[in-house]
Amino acid sequence: MKRPMFYLAAPSLLFLLLLLGMAGPAAAQHSLSIPLTEFSIVGKPLLQGKAADFRVSVPIPRRWDVASASLRFPYVNSTGLLGKRSRLIVRFNDQVLAQIELLPESPEGVVTVPIPTTLLKPRFNELQFAVAQDYDDQCTDPGNPILWTHVSVERAILEVDYALKPLPMALSSIADFLFDPKQFNENSVHLVVPEYSPEMLNLAAIAASGVALRFEFRPVTFTLSQDLRQGVDNILLGDTAFAADVLQQYERRAPEGDFGIMPLPGPAPAMPKDEDASGQTDRERFVDDPTRAVILLSGANMQAVRLSSEAFSLLSFPLPDVSSTDPASVVIPNITQEMGKSLVVPGHKYTFAQLGMASRTFTDMYPIPENLTIRLPSDTLLPGNLFAKLAVHLAYGAKMREDSVVNIHLNGRFIAGVPLGNPAGGRYGGYQIHIPMYYFRPGQNTFTFEPVLSPLVTDHCTFIQLKNLFVTVFDDSMLSFPKLDYWTEMPDLALFVEDGFPLTKWPDWRETAIILPPDDPHSAAAAVNIVAMISQKTGIPPYQLRFLNEPPQEALDILVVAPYPAISPDILRATPMAPRTSYPWQGALQGTRDQSLYWWNRILADIFPERPRSVSLPSVHGEALEQLVMDTDKLLLTQSLSPYAAMRTLMVATARSPEALLRGAYALQDPFLQGQAQGNVVLADLKDLEFGVRSQQSGDRYFVGDLGTFSWFTYLVNTYPVWFFGTILVILALTALVARRLLRARMRAKEQQ
Structure with a gap:
């Protein structure tokens, strides 16, 4: 009797499986479901007008072997659209994946679109949502407000199944x-x-x-x-x-x-329990x-x-x-305070190309805006009488209506418009815009260039020409800044999450020490995570950072990373939270003058009520003597004036346990926490970062930076002109009075002689 083929093949299959197990673990499959809001979105998901689009940059790394991908998104369209002439088109790398008829009788829908893996390239891929919309069989006003479709990117999900490719075992x-x-x-x-x-x-x-x-x-x-x-x-x-x-x-x-x-x-x-492992060698x-x-x-x-x-x-x-x-030697460039990722230095000028913006040509009536991001040093003093200069080099097409314009925004606020008013077209070699420095903010600033291009002929039922709507902003456009001083009010945790200031005043951390409890792997990991997060923002590794187990003997800024039971009483007493917890007093505006100041400080405060000074500014706050108790899902950040050195900052990152502290260090990378961090105290609920972050400003304030004598003089003249010139007039009057009396006394003495 012949044995079934299965029994004959079983030993061979078992041997093959054993060999595969010896060769190494099989490549694991991974599945991701990512909201589209996690990716870079260019344009507005509310698609308005006769034709509009927005784009999503979808990255695919070389390390992934993608097995499948799909996109699921909901949308809502206007009930005033003409269904047979209105479509929502989904493209991936210029290939049409789907088109959805926009019906007024069913204006809501959810669409699932498979993405062929052959279209997924190991780069940033372009996912595009575009609409063609009509409300009439005859003539359509391209700007009619009834023409709209909204793609809900908040609920749109990209699903990817992938495995990791074997790594090339080379340092490259x-x-x-x-x-x-x-x-x-x-x-x-x-x-x-x-x-x-x-x-x-x-x-x-x-x-x-x-x-x-x-x-x-x-x-x-x-x-x-x-x-x-x-x-x-x-x-x-x-x-x-x-x-x-x-x-x-x-x-x-x-x-x-x-x-x-x-x-x-x-x-x-x-090996499976029912298999014989006696033949397995030590090498296996x-x-x-x-x-x-x-x-x-x-x-x-x-x-x-x-x-x-x-x-x-x-x-x-x-x-x-x-x-x-074997590295023979490593040469690290000389690191200065004016180095860092996207950091512009006051007193210098930069082309758009140097700042990372290439020449960009805009087309159509409402093209997708272009952003240019820069970073100013966090301690920059931004006076009201100095100006940055923006010199825009652009060219625009002919036969556009004279109300066409390139609107320029800074941090979401309109600052200027470049008119494109010549119907014959034109070019600006350097259209100059002077921007007051107080329009900027310390840290990151974003310029947005938003053209609005109008066709010359827009009569009803007339062919509207859109192919001549062009404007190009060239990358040799210039942005220049005046020389500025460095002086800022502290404490401010918003500056820390922006770029680590004041700990990264020197971007290699040379004037900073991190204090840790000894032999605590979780606290050590928390500190390493915080440093890596900040270095990613500044672009420079912490080559000269010092880790210590005790406060430093020299004048340094200090970051304490430890569970609060392990923090020394001397450090706790210098924070605004322990042993007396400070609370802002809601019954008075913060910054109200404290009458307990010495009489000479009160006189100076009356003359220069908001002048910057190197001593602590009083604020109105209450205190409660209480034990600092937090649950295991809280992270506490504080900033205050260091008790160990003048004009230095003490920052504390703490939690109830080392494990909670490490989770808190991970949470510091969350945009919700970073966006809400301000003042000198931040308390974050690690279970709910979107709504569980609380910030407050309480306790004394101080200033850090360096203002020379002449800079002090300029600052006072420009910031408090009335008080300054009033004081000068009083001094002149007193000088004249003293001189008059001295002259009269001298004349009397001569008469007596």
Whole structure:
């Protein structure tokens, strides 16, 4: 009797499965459901007029092998549309995926659109929503307000199923494959360190910042321990002996060089219980995960480990194509206070190309606006009598109506319009716009260029020509700033979440110390996450940051990262929350003068009631002597004047436990928390960051910065002209009176002689 084919094939299948298990873990499938609001949206989801569109930039990283993708979105259209002549079109990389008839009798709908994987390129892909809308069979006014369709991007979901591709085991893959900002999943990296000493944490912060810089704007979280972690990329930091010990546990050897990359080793998949494991060798206990990497930053001593860490932080080009190397030397440019990502320096001029904006041609009646983002130093003093100058180089087409214009906004506020009034077309070599400096704000500022282009002929039932509506803003347009002083009021946690100020007054953190409890991996990981987040904003790793377990002896800004039971009483007494908790007094406007000031301060306060000064400004607040108690889902941030050095800042990040503190450090990257952080106290509910963030300003204020004598004089003249010139007149009158009396006394003396 012949055996069934199944029984004959079973041993072969079992052997094949065993070989696959020995070769390594199968590539895991991942599924993501991401709202479209997580991506960059250009244009308005409310599509108005006869024809309109908006676009969404969808990133696909090289590291992903996408199996399937689909888009699900709801929409609402006007009930005044003519269904047979109104369509919503969905395109992906210029390929039409779907068209939806916009019917007035059913104005709401939900659409699911599959996206062919062949269209998903390893770059930023363009998803476009466009409408063609009519309300009449005859003539349609293209600007009629009845023509509209709204795509609800808040409820639109992009679903992606993917697996990770095997990594190229070359250092060149670090720059553009491993840590890619196009990865919009939750990115996490594990740091393996031999100890939690201050010196080792400094190297961990440099390595973590190098990762964060490669992710550019994408959040990334970090964990710390003394062993490898499965399922994520690892960075192994330490001398060669420590690296060898860690890898020996997985029966692996380190790469030959101090700076290298290798696949992540881990335990082999367990065999089924009903299988005979007696034939399994010792070598089969561990297998490599080719989709995850271990980056080795090692050396014979700590100086060599620092060299490898700094080399890793600088690597931004896909070279070298080797698995390991020995960095001979690392040259870091001379870092100044005027360096940083998108940072403009007062007293300099920049072209749009230098600021990251290429020449842009706008077409159609309501083209998608263009943004230009810059960053001013957070401690910039913005006076009302100085102006930035914007010189716009543009050209526009002929046969446009004279009310065509390019509107320019700064931080959402209209500041100027460039008229395009010549029907024959024209060009501006440098249309100058003077912008008062107080229109700007410290930190990030965004210019928006929004053309409104009108056809020359728009009569009813007349062909409306739209193909001649052109305006180009060229990238050699200039933006220049006057010289400014650096002087700002503190405390202000909004400046910290903007770019780390005042801790990053020097972007390499050279005048900052972080105080941690000793041998606390969670607090150490929280500090590393905070530093990496800020370095991603400034664009410079913390090469000169100091980690300490005690307050510094020299004059430094201080960040304390610790659970509040581990914070010293001296530090707690300097905060506005413990042991006496301060509350703003609602019965008086903040800044009301305190009559308990010394008499000479009261006189100066009457002359210059809002003058900046280097002593604390009083504010009206109440205090309650109470124990600081928080639950395990709260993060507390405070800022105050440091008790250890004049004109220095003490900042505290704390929670009830080390684990809660680490969760709070992760939450600091959330836009909801950053957008609501202000004042000198922030309390965040980690379970509800959208509505659970509370900020307040209580306690004393102070100023940081440097105003020279002449700058002080200019500041007082321009800010308080009435008081200044009034004081000058009083001084002149008193001088004249004294001179008159002296002259009369001298004349009397001569008469008596």
